[in-house]
Amino acid sequence: xxxxxxxxxxxxxxxxxxxxxxxxxxxxxxxxxxxxxxxxxxxxxxxxxxxxxxxxxxxxxxxxxxxxxxxxxxxxxxxxxxxxxxxxxxxxxxxxxxxxxxxxxxxxxxxxxxxxxxxxxxxxxxxxxxxxxxxxxxxxxxxxxxxxxxxxxxxxxxxxxxxxxxxxxxxxxxxxxxxxxxxxxxxxxxxxxxxxxxxxxxxxxxxxxxxxxxxxxxxxxxxxxxxxxxxxxxxxxxxxxxxxxxxxxxxxxxxxxxxxxxxxxxxxxxxxxxxxxxxxxxxxxxxxxxxxxxxxxxxxxxxxxxxxxxxxxxxxxxxxxxxxxxxxxxxxxxxxxxxxxxxxxxxxxxxxxxxxxxxxxxxxxxxxxxxxxxxxxxxxxxxxxxxxxxxxxxxxxxxxxxxxxxxxxxxxxxxxxxxxxxxxxxxxxxxxxxxxxxxxxxxxxxxxxxxxxxxxxxxxxxxxxxxxxxxxxxxxxxxxxxxxxxxxxxxxxxxxxxxxxxxxxxxxxxxxxxxxxxxxxxxxxxxxxxxxxxxxxxxxxxxxxxxxxxxxxxxxxxxxxxxxxxxxxxxxxxx
Amino acid sequence: xxxxxxxxxxxxxxxxxxxxxxxxxxxxxxxxxxxxxxxxxxxxxxxxxxxxxxxxxxxxxxxxxxxxxxxxxxxxxxxxxxxxxxxxxxxxxxxxxxxxxxxxxxxxxxxxxxxxxxxxxxxxxxxxxxxxxxxxxxxxxxxxxxxxxxxxxxxxxxxxxxxxxxxxxxxxxxxxxxxxxxxxxxxxxxxxxxxxxxxxxxxxxxxxxxxxxxxxxxxxxxxxxxxxxxxxxxxxxxxxxxxxxxxxxxxxxxxxxxxxxxxxxxxxxxxxxxxxxxxxxxxxxxxxxxxxxxxxxxxxxxxxxxxxxxxxxxxxxxxxxxxxxxxxxxxxxxxxxxxxxxxxxxxxxxxx
Numbered sequence: 001x002x003x004x005x006x007x008x009x010x011x012x013x014x015x016x017x018x019x020x021x022x023x024x025x026x027x028x029x030x031x032x033x034x035x036x037x038x039x040x041x042x043x044x045x046x047x048x049x050x051x052x053x054x055x056x057x058x059x060x061x062x063x064x065x066x067x068x069x070x071x072x073x074x075x076x077x078x079x080x081x082x083x084x085x086x087x088x089x090x091x092x093x094x095x096x097x098x099x100x101x102x103x104x105x106x107x108x109x110x111x112x113x114x115x116x117x118x119x120x121x122x123x124x125x126x127x128x129x130x131x132x133x134x135x136x137x138x139x140x141x142x143x144x145x146x147x148x149x150x151x152x153x154x155x156x157x158x159x160x161x162x163x164x165x166x167x168x169x170x171x172x173x174x175x176x177x178x179x180x181x182x183x184x185x186x187x188x189x190x191x192x193x194x195x196x197x198x199x200x201x202x203x204x205x206x207x208x209x210x211x212x213x214x215x216x217x218x219x220x221x222x223x224x225x226x227x228x229x230x231x232x233x234x235x236x237x238x239x240x241x242x243x244x245x246x247x248x249x250x251x252x253x254x255x256x257x258x259x260x261x262x263x264x265x266x267x268x269x270x271x272x273x274x275x276x277x278x279x280x281x282x283x284x285x286x287x288x289x290x291x292x293x294x295x296x297x298x299x300x301x302x303x304x305x306x307x308x309x310x311x312x313x314x315x316x317x318x319x320x321x322x323x324x325x326x327x328x329x330x331x332x333x334x335x336x337x338x339x340x341x342x343x344x345x346x347x348x349x350x351x352x353x354x355x356x357x358x359x360x361x362x363x364x365x366x367x368x369x370x371x372x373x374x375x376x377x378x379x380x381x382x383x384x385x386x387x388x389x390x391x392x393x394x395x396x397x398x399x400x401x402x403x404x405x406x407x408x409x410x411x412x413x414x415x416x417x418x419x420x421x422x423x424x425x426x427x428x429x430x431x432x433x434x435x436x437x438x439x440x441x442x443x444x445x446x447x448x449x450x451x452x453x454x455x456x457x458x459x460x461x462x463x464x465x466x467x468x469x470x471x472x473x474x475x476x477x478x479x480x481x482x483x484x485x486x487x488x489x490x491x492x493x494x495x496x497x498x499x500x501x502x503x504x505x506x507x508x509x510x511x512x513x514x515x516x517x518x519x520x521x522x523x524x525x526x527x528x529x530x531x532x533x534x535x536x537x538x539x540x541x542x543x544x545x546x547x548x549x550x551x552x553x554x555x556x557x558x559x560x561x562x563x564x565x566x567x568x569x570x571x572x573x574x575x
Numbered sequence: 576x577x578x579x580x581x582x583x584x585x586x587x588x589x590x591x592x593x594x595x596x597x598x599x600x601x602x603x604x605x606x607x608x609x610x611x612x613x614x615x616x617x618x619x620x621x622x623x624x625x626x627x628x629x630x631x632x633x634x635x636x637x638x639x640x641x642x643x644x645x646x647x648x649x650x651x652x653x654x655x656x657x658x659x660x661x662x663x664x665x666x667x668x669x670x671x672x673x674x675x676x677x678x679x680x681x682x683x684x685x686x687x688x689x690x691x692x693x694x695x696x697x698x699x700x701x702x703x704x705x706x707x708x709x710x711x712x713x714x715x716x717x718x719x720x721x722x723x724x725x726x727x728x729x730x731x732x733x734x735x736x737x738x739x740x741x742x743x744x745x746x747x748x749x750x751x752x753x754x755x756x757x758x759x760x761x762x763x764x765x766x767x768x769x770x771x772x773x774x775x776x777x778x779x780x781x782x783x784x785x786x787x788x789x790x791x792x793x794x795x796x797x798x799x800x801x802x803x804x805x806x807x808x809x810x811x812x813x814x815x816x817x818x819x820x821x822x823x824x825x826x827x828x829x830x831x832x833x834x835x836x837x838x839x840x841x842x843x844x845x846x847x848x849x850x851x852x853x854x855x856x857x858x859x860x861x862x863x864x865x866x867x868x869x870x871x872x873x874x875x876x877x878x879x880x881x882x883x884x885x886x887x888x889x890x891x892x893x894x895x896x897x898x899x900x901x902x903x904x905x906x907x908x909x910x911x912x913x914x915x916x917x918x919x920x921x922x923x924x925x926x927x
Contacts, residue, residue, distance in 0.1 A: 094695065096698070096700045096701065097694075097695030097696070097698050097699070097700070097701070098694055098695050098701060098756075098769055099694065099695045102767060154700065180700055180702035180703065181702070182701070182702070208702060208706075312703075313706065361699065361703065362697065362699070363707070364707070365697045365699060365704070395697060395699075420697055420698065422696075422697045424693065424696065453698075477698075479696065479698070504695070505693075
């Protein structure tokens with residue numbers, strides 16, 4: 001990409017030079033460009049001419065690398081000398097579902113070493129699906145005196161000892177955001193490693209750790225960090241303790257409670273209710289483990305301005321949810337478990353007209369005997385009540401083509417449509433037909449669609465539709481679908497903006513794989529596992545496209561991971 | 576959320592594909608069994624679930640077989656409707672499979688035995704899956720398995736409500752089974768696996784599954800839906816039979832909550848489930864010092880230690896071990912050796 005940029009800029013350098021006499025001084029240009037935040041805009045800007053390329057690279061303070069193997073840390077450091085904040089993503093998304101072997105890679109350490117040398121003033125590091133060890137965390141903690149924010153999602157390889165190193169050494173820490181990770185939770189003593197003089201923490205999220213922490217230390221920490229705005233507790237924190245924390249932190253904007261279930265006296269209940277309602281800035285609420293109808297009313301007064309409610313760890317019944325939602329008129333994002341059933345979703349449609357995002361997770365994904373959960377009816381009900389809905393993740397056990405057609409008619413603005421009919425290859429349960437028309441309706445109606453996950457019984461027709469209509473599609477996830485190479489060829493031949501394609505258990509083979517040669521260079525990654533691709537097909541691909549990282553495992557490759565773009569060479573271990 | 580390989584088709588029918596695809600004819604790929612042995616049946620490993628689904632079933636005709644659709648399995652479709660019980664759906668599925676003429680027989684469906692999971696499906700992050708299991712355990716532990724009543728009757732909040740996921744599951748007749756995935760590694764094999772302990776009711780079944788996972792060749796069925804080994808890895812190490820000629824024995828061990836490595840089988844199954852973090856099939860030569868540390872533990876935490884006198888229904892350690900040994904016909908369970916120095920983590924297992 002760099003070489004083509006420079007080439008292009010050479011052509012325009014003359015016109016740039018002639019305009020230079022009346023153009024901005026570099027500093028002004030840099031100042032203007034520094035206001036650009038979107039990395040895509042910045043990429044565009046860098047292509048204008050050489051001056052702009054340079055101004056952009058000098059003014060960029062945040063770099064986003066969607067695929068850690070697409071570029072080396074040395075090259076990043078060379079191009080962008082003033083980076084303060086780095087976001088890195090590593091493993092293919094299917095690693096979240098145990099489809100990627102351990103030791104696959106995406107280790108952060110090499111990056112940290114380069115950053116320590118080139119970006120000693122690094123402030124923020126956000127990692128997704130990277131491997132990070134305790135040693136790396138310690139190295140991070142001691143190498144960057146200005147370090148402020150650490151966010152880890154779906155990472156693995158570290159333990160709470162690594163967190164202790166961060167807490168101990170990062171004197172300027174403002175954010176410690178430990179989301180769902182494969183962390184080895186040895187104990188809660190890391191929290192006690194924050195020094196008594198430490199007051200800068202604004203974001204503390206340890207909701208997904210299981211060990212008990214020292215509540216005294218937590219209370220003191222929260223008490224002295226007056227700028228704290230995000231606090232997400234883990235299960236070990238009780239309601240009573242929550243109340244004590246809130247009394248000292250009414251400024252919280254995002255709260256993740258601990259266990260929401262405890263025997264309280266009336267007075268304790270009222271104190272809790274009062275403490276919650278005093279959080280006037282609260283717009284996000286999560287946690288709520290084991291919450292039941294008994295104590296949810298304590299939340300009612302606090303929900304007036306709530307925009308994001310995450311109930312995905314509280315198996316509420318429909319009535320409980322309905323009562324709660326009656327107090328959440330401003331809700332824009334809602335995550336629930338399918339224990340709320342269709343009736344609960346009807347309540348969503350009735351109470352949340354501003355809803356933009358809905359995620360419904362299965363409370364029990366593996367039990368087929370469950371006759372509950374949500375069906376197409378719940379989804380349809382939400383679509384009638386929430387016309388602004390644009391992001392949905394929906395796990396269900398039955399769906400119909402007609403229902404999906406209705407849904408997208410009501411909500412044509414979908415940007416993210418992720419439907420998971422949990423029984424692979426299940427047809428429309430009323431007509432017994434494939435679900436092709438459902439996804440056809442989605443891509444035809446939702447012109448802004450960026451992300452699509454398909455499921456159910458699907459023929460190649462689904463992919464014909466996708467290729468033909470999904471002009472803005474960037475991410476496509478396919479499992480147990482399609483009939484032949486033609487399906488995948490349609491997608492690769494259409495979908496001009498496709499960036500990520502992940503496929504598992506589909507009858508797509510070499511012909512399909514090789515039909516996308518030109519496409520892959522503009523994509524971030526392709527994943528295929530348990531398909532009909534052969535090792536030779538992969539070899540051919542690698543030969544034809546030397547700038548791609550092609551990786552295949554297995555005799556008939558169990559998985560093919562295609563990480564596009566040049567310049568990265570993966571260290572493969574144990575292959 | 577680490578894992579290895581992918582469940583589903585293993586070494587496949589190279590010849591079939593290459594007939595279609597002129598570019599990739601090669602004999603070197605066909606180090607695989609006959610295509611009729613092709614691992615197809617994601618449908619089968621789904622047990623009762625998959626309805627009409629049957630993916631990439633390559634027929635000998637050399638073309639991608641048509642995808643069997645709902646029309647092919649009228650009985651299964653009705654079984655797939657929510658009102659049917661799982662037993663009927665799994666039996667009709669096996670009927671359908673036999674009808675479809677796949678090599679994977681109803682054996683694997685029967686073997687699935689309620690553990691009908693495809694690896695990595697439905698696509699839910701491992702963290703979330705495990706937290707559902709843990710919540711269930713916590714609920715049980717706290718006694719929240721029935722309606723929760725507020726004792727303070729003077730409040731206006733008294734209402735009988737249900738408590739969380741556990742209650743939700745107990746819809747009277749439904750069988751409760753959560754998954755409890757733990758990692759399993761075998762010395763000498765770089766790729767680990769994950770196994771659902773709740774899909775096995777006993778040590779014997781677990782041992783059988785592990786045997787299937789780590790020692791069978793790739794044509795074997797893997798009914799618990801856990802990942803299959805890649806051929807490459809298998810080739811690099813010596814074939815299991817060589818390893819197990821008697822020249823090296825293996826023991827099945829597990830790491831418990833406190834980080835100790837214990838020999839599998841010395842506590843009742845349920846107790847094992849509640850304390851196991853992961854499994855390791857260890858070379859006996861390394862398994863020194865794995866004395867059941869129960870006595871030591873007793874002093875530390877006064878946990879209940881069942882003996883065959885107090886619980887006559889439980890097997891003794893020896894009985895359990897011999898049962899396991901019997902079931903593992905292709906490798907032996909090594910004898911545990913007493914050692915003066917206890918085994919600690921840094922010695923026995925280096926985490927990748």
